[in-house]
Amino acid sequence: MEFRKLVAFSETLHKLADSHQDLFGTELAQFKRMNAIDSPQQLEQTFQAVQEQNRLMNIGIVGRVKAGKSSLLNALIFDGEPILPKAATPMTAALTTITWGEAFQAKVEFFSEKDISIIKNKADQYKTRLDKRTQECLEELIKRRPMQQTPGSPISDNEELIKMAVRRAQSELQREEGLFAAYDQYQRMQRSGSERSPQNFQSDIQANNPKELADRLHEYVGAEGKFMPFTKSVHVFMPLEALREICIIDTPGMNDPVQSREERTVELLKTCDVVFIVSPAGQFLNEQDLEVMGRITQKQGIQELVLIASQVDTQLYGSEKRARLSDALNNIRDQLSARAQSTLADLKQSNPEVGSVFDNLINSARSNLLHSSGLCHSLNRRFDTPESWDDNDQHTWKNLTGDYPDYFSREKKDLSLNSLDSLANIAAIKDVLAQVRKKKAAIIQDKLANLSISTRKSLQAFQHQLISLGSNQIALIKNADVVQLNAQLNELKFKQSELALELDPCFNETMFEYRKKLRDEMRKVASNLLRESKDIMEDAESAYSETRTIDNDGLGSWFARKLWGGGITEKTVTSRKIFSSQVVSSLDDFINDIQDELGDEIERSRYRLNGELCGKLTPIIREVLDKDANGQMIKQAILSVIQAIPDDDFNLGIELPEELKSRGPLKDSEAEKFKDAADDFVGSLGSKVKNKISTFIDNVKLNAPTRISDSFVNEIERKINVLKGQVNSAAQTIDRLERLLRKCEEVAL
Template identity: 30%
Template sequence: MSTNPKDYLTSLNDFEKLIAKNDDILDASIRNQTRIEGFCSAKEAHTHLSALQEEGRTLKIGVIGRVKAGKSSLINALLFDGKEVLPKAATPMTAALTSIGYSEKFCAEVHFFSQEDVELLKHKAREFEQEVSRLVQKYRDDHKARVEQSKRPIPPLDEALLEKKAIREIGEDGVLASAADLIKRMQRSGVNVADLGVSRVLEAESHEELIRELNEYVGASGRLMPFTREMTIGIKNDALKGIEVVDTPGVNDPVKSREQRTYERLKDCNAAFMVSPAGQFLSQQDFELADRLSSREGTQEIYIVASQADTQLHGSIRKDAKGDFHQALSKLHDTLVGQAYSALSGLENEVLTRIRSELSERLIVTSGICETLLNDSGQSEDITAAHTLKLLKNSYGDYFTHHDDVMTNLRVLSAREKLQAAVDKVKSKKSEIINQQARHFIEAQVSTLNKIKDQTLTALAARHKEVSNGDVAELEKDLERLKSASANGIVAANNEFMDQADEVKLKLPVELERVIQRAIDTVDEKSETASGQESETYQAEKSGFWAGLGRATGLGGYEDRTRTYDTLRPLTVRRALEGFARLMHAGMKDCATQSLLRWRSSLISGISRQLRESMGDDCVDINRLQAVCRAVVTKLVDLPLVDVPELPAELAKTRKLTGSDVDDYLEAAQAYASSLEKRGFEFISTVKETVDAITKRNIGEELLADLIKEAESLQQMVENKTLTLEKISRLEAAIRKLL
């Protein structure tokens, strides 16, 4: 039978009060019982359970998808009954990372790019301009060569089209083009980023007023829009209670800090909706976005949303379904499930591989435009919405003629109920996980508390017997012998302590350095095994007049060539880096702590032996000596966790890389490994400092002072034997009543 957390906290609190109240009759052996590794105080247990409850209170949902995939429609459907409520960015490159949650007032916190971010953008914008100029010059040189080689007239170059061609070749949505676009917008705004500060808080009386204010920061024509990195929006809307939605920019983010922040926020999400248009389902960009979700510690609940489904219900699907709307929708779902199953085959991404086996439930077919039609009762003035309804009526007249049928089938196509059911399922699952964590925590703590109670009762029984049989005169003689021999004991204890401390100072750093080196060797080994080479055959233009003539007449002029390129399976490297990071964060501390715990055990044994040899058995009660020694030495082991940097977003990849992407990835991996190595050696320095600080303490003096204090305390208890025995009995009875 599980214990109620409230009952446990009450019992633990009462136990702590009893121990504190009766400290005068407790010895070191009893006090040591409450210092068991992993056992939390009442305050710590309450804090831990409160944190679990707080974590379970808000469901974090990530929304990812490429440009114009329908992310806004999904968010509007989930939160705002399909109504468009958020400002739209001018371009995909200017979309800010946005978090939306519940608030008692309408508010927002806007974070700006730093000066460092802007300088990085400027650098990339210059790269873009240089690349455009290089390509334009290449086109001119190629044209000039063709004119010189050709015997026939070659049309002149259209200079106006050269730059557009170069931009297309570089990639209109690429990192460099995105950076250039942002810098142009910043320059046109006339705003100095240094004047903006880090962030601004906005407050409004209504939702509409808040959106008007936000337009300045994230709207298409907002003056501060190019400078906005991230925003958190609070809206007083019951649909948002218990939910936080993270709306992310697409791939190819030109701002590294925002890309990293996006990656970190997505890892914290309990669920994610990956939005992909049904007509261009699951592209390479979608997989690049999904890479951000593939951490073992990250999002496990992923739903694939096939958006804009209305555009795919005509043509062959309609024909195969013979005009049956529901059958057509079912066929589309099955077709997309098949496409997704094939697309997700052979991935090294554990999360997406699991999702692949559950596609029938995790793939939701939707149409955001249906939300617009539903909000306007099927009579929308929106041109796109009206056209969509017209096509549906033409293709499925039996289902979109009568008003009630129209509304019913629009709701089916919008899939709002399925989306909400997915959210409810994740929320229920999260609640169960949190409750399970709380139960396991309480069960472990109750088990430990019961052991502590039993050990405390055993120690109290021994204390009762010791006081009952104690003789004041004998105890006074023992105390005098202890005091007279204490000087020898202090020297002996300190000598033993320093001998062992010197050995630890020599061995422990070397042991930790070996741990780091093994981790680095693993990363290097995994990088090598994940690397490879592949070849491909391609057609290239031959040089010379006859080859040019062949191309002009369509009769040849080309030849097959082979090129070799590098490949890399990044997940193998990534897993090694994640293991390295975990080792640095907690493993190094665990290794050092285990070593220090072994030292503690050896120290207790060694000091006890030295004290008995130097002071004689007549002066030292061995049980009391070991208890006091354990209490003093226990305080020596306290090392911090290592604060390691997050895995960079650029390393969150799983699909095979080729060409220059391999070098870029390995370079980033090496940089991250170096930063982890640095944190590891910083921790070793901390360990050295900790051991140095320990050696400056007079351990012998602390031990003897505590031994004398224990002896004096026992003498006083025996002098007040009747009162002490009654107090011990009351304490035993009170402890037995707990839990």
Template identity: 35%
Template sequence: MKVVELSEKLEDVVAKYNLSDSASVYKNEFAIAKTQDLKKALEEMEQEGRILKIGIVGRVKAGKSSLLNALIFDGDSILPSAATPMTAALTVMEYSPDTKAEVEFFTQEDLSDIKHEHDEYLRQLENLIEEKFKQLKEKNKKNKPDEELQETARKQATREMKGNDKLFSSYDQYCRIKDSDASLEELKEFEEITAENTQELNKKLLDFVGADGKYMPFTKSVTLKLNEENLKDVQIIDTPGVNDPVTSREDRTRELLKYCDVILIVSPSGQFLSSEDMDLFDRITTKEGIKELYIIASQIDNQLYGSEKKAGGGILHKVLQNTTKNLTNHMHSVLSKDEYLKDNPTFKSLLSNEVVYSSGICYSLMQSLDKKEQWDKNKEHVWGLLTEQYKDYFSDDTIARENLKLLANMQKINDILNGVKDEKENILKEKKDSFEKAKEKGLKNYQNALIKEINRTIEKLKNSDIEEIKKKIEHMSKIKSKSVEVVDEAYSDKIDTLEYDIKSSLLDKLNSYFRDSKRDISNSEGSETESYTVDKGWFQGVKSLFGGDDRYETRHRTYTTVKAGHIRNSLDELTDKLEMTIDIEAKRTIEEWKKELVKNIVHTLRDVAGDSNLEIDLLSKTIKQIVNSVTYPEVNYGGGLPSSLRKSGTLEGSSAERFIDDARDYVDNLKGQVKSDINSYIKNLVQKLKETNIADSIFKKYESDMKKFEDDINNKTMMLEKYNMIVSELEKL
């Protein structure tokens, strides 16, 4: 690294000749970092660029495990499929020479979250049972006993509540936690699990991620470190197939996804882009590193029969072509209806792409075609359908292998991943090259500034008279008290302007951010209407026989909906903007103020003392050093969202209304808090600056520098030789 070598050599020269005083001014001006920090930054860039981060998003039983088994494990059934949303732990996969797993378990706080959702499930279940019971009682023509009606109502309500994956999985999980005899304390010994190979590790993990695993209810996430060649330079984030009821795990899922280079949204072809899939979309934020987004229509082999086969005339390639076209049209239709996705640049790119189909099981069949005796029932079933419905395309292994490869379509997905990786490497190379060039330019400017500074010192030494310097030192001692007074006055005036400048530069920008966030909240709010039937009683039924109104009346109810993830993304973005803007704007304003302060103090002293009584270059350098040495309080704003707003998916009814109210209250409260924080910061800054006796520091340093210059003149020959040697060394770098 050429730039690191230059930095090291410059540091050596500065240390060797004790030039830290002169160097400090230019280090600040040219943003010169320590060599070790520069080296670390470049190494981190290289490391970051080597890893391709792939996010997998999809609901339970969408075919994610089969897809990953095909992509990473060459079709072997290494990853277990999640049986329910509850068993789908967050899984991270990465390369390691040693095969092991790191298991993270829920904390006590996480278990409280699950219990809260469990209790909410029971509350909603009881309300629904009561509602169903009333309906059954109104229609009870056969006079069934209340106990029987109550049991029927409970069955109907339970069946309906199971459709709410998020609540039901929390209820089911908490029941398993209560039934388990395990404790959080004893789980600590299982935080790392080692194995000889991937198959052995998979068996050991069944206790932690298997549907009936002893410790499954407590498992939050699993990081698999596997000795698999296909995982080298790759990290895969396989997300839970449900918007997680556990806030901390959902937070981590979203955090990992936002730094992915590519996200594959896996949706089964038979229920392509359902409402459940769309709910998972709002886990995906596009404010960080996501470069590519693709929708994978998985399990394409399930769509080759019936009407699709008939429409394609039984010709496999044509059936596949028609099916892909239909899926693509459906994707465009669904995405076009969602205003948030339609206007989002990353999601918008999907509208110009064709759906990528896949079949993980067909890839597995292709890879094990000569080991049919080892197939499980699922593989035998899929193979049986293909050979029965498309006999000519699977009549012998050679033809079958080609057509299974076509249906698997793994080459297309690998091409996508390789394309993203190539693009990432090019972008990273440009970024690294640009960073190195900027740092090299800064170091060259720093080097030249030091050379110019020392050359000016050489010229002054050659041309200065010792008696003249003594007179200047004596004159400054006479006017010091007056000079201190005028410098203090100029400094105080500039503090007042800094207070105004920071306020005005910050508040205008921050107000626009809050307006944008409120607009996003309003745009994410919607409504839906559902119909229901009301029984007006037997008397109305009798009247209807004689031309009266019908006994049963259809009524409509409108309720509020909200895309919680969209609002959460907006609020996260608001917080990030606030933190970045407050920090950057405050620092920028202070840097501009420091430059003006130096000019102002120099101008003030020239008016008081006169140029003939000052060493102007030395004075300017002294003032810069003192101003830069003042420590300024840090300003930052980093407030996390409250748990009530860390939600995803589509909320309905009272839940949606509460969420919207909470979001608006949060923005209003945050606005007041940020203004208060800014005022407190400015107050602390002003107090800190006023407590700094800058005039006294300047004159002490100036007197010390003048005395050193006097000593240099008294040892002119030796000092000229030393400074010329420094210039020579700097010029050779």
């Protein structure tokens, strides 16, 4: 069978690579990570899981936090009952599988003692490195800002510099996600107050109904649950017909800050036959959605995707409101499908490796896009018990009855239920689910074929990388001489001071110009975008007229009202109306646009900086080292040093104030108050963005080294010493490498 050949091919390549790891350093490990190359054992498990004949149909539910995943699952499985909790952040979300079982129960898998020990060791490493780096940063800050340090005062007395040092150290080390995630997770374990071993926790939970089971699981998956930090995964079983022959994998929000849980999510997604991408209609298919879509199709081989625009009810109150509910819904679907078509086409063009997965969605976006509203489904099921509605339910109903009174009213129950159903659209989603079940065999075959193709490409790339590394290393050893290498080391030490005098000023001047130009370009980009902010309120604001009855003044008018209904005047009043959801959505999109544009400018500037540094520093090094210069080694060393300069992440971090939360259409005084708050926010946005840019540029200065010459010399010394060791045993090393090349070239599929 094809997959057995691929597994055998993988085993051979991994054995060859592992047995020659000492010759290649970290390059092979980096290559395997970048190209998602699994171990032979993982690869075999994946193939076996995919082709198992009697296995359940695995359905993945993915989407960012607050995308409406829990509401959708509650509607599909629990008839709208709020059984699954809503996560506030990725940290409080839980990785859960839900499938059929003979009773309501759950099995909780905890981290083992070994898992916890590894987490603790990594947490300790993080803390040690954080303390060390904090002290280093503090000493650097004191050298750069001597005026802020009172003469004779101890370092610990200068609180402001200490805080800056801590922030800088934390910012640097958070990039090492494995250590930082372990530290964060271990802190949560300690704060839980539990000292018991996970093996002693209750792991089998029984209940009589879904609600009772959900309540009992709170301690294990709830944001404040006592055992939540120790919970590895939760497997829920329920005797519900909707779960027959399927397994639903409910993932946390993607970009999970807990690395171990992110890895479990990715592993489970590999087994999925179909994935539902849930994205809020108000911010449909944003960057986070596209990132996860590209990843799960490219690396996990998933072939069947279903797009669901959730929370569609929030889009009914825009400036293009239609008189008929069906027209409004069709207009929203047209806009969403147009965005899906253009966005996915752009994604495929920029990431051709995703193959044909998106073709069906792109070519027939209108028919392949589903809308939903879990909240409207819940209102439909609890229509006769409005006392059970929370504030959000009440407000949604008020908006629906106010803007679409012909379709939503207490007096017209059947019409209201049908209208709520059309927004919820749960029946259509269930139909798609039923169709997917029928295509189970075809989906599995397609998934297996796609997995084979992608695995073959990855392993062949791995094979070529091994051959390329081996050939380059042989050439380097043959052309090297130990005497010359020692001479280069001595000359390097002798000329280190001269290098510092030439390199460091050039580097600092280039970095100064880089920061100045970057600040100016970022401000220019922000200014151009901020000019568009005035249009946000205009598009969401409208006027409406209504006739009001006013009592006339005077005793005669009073008698007229009492005797025959007179004494009144009808007056037409024009008032303001604000569509708050449209304002909030537009502001969120606007802020995201600023973030994206400034991020792109930073990336472009950093790319130009790397080129400028290479162009300016390399000639200086060649001139100083003269005949002792090894061109290839200098180029590799300078590239390594430049790449080691920290990439500064720009985070705009501007959130809407509480008074600008979406509350549906607003009228009169509420509209005026909301507009004032929005105007104030937009008015202050320019200064906030400018301050963020200034802070970012300051951090760029703080995070960059001031002496690049030391880093360069250290890197050259390291490379020369490694090469010396290989030259000293040249015959043996070259023989090993040549045998590796022969074996690599002999391996074939």
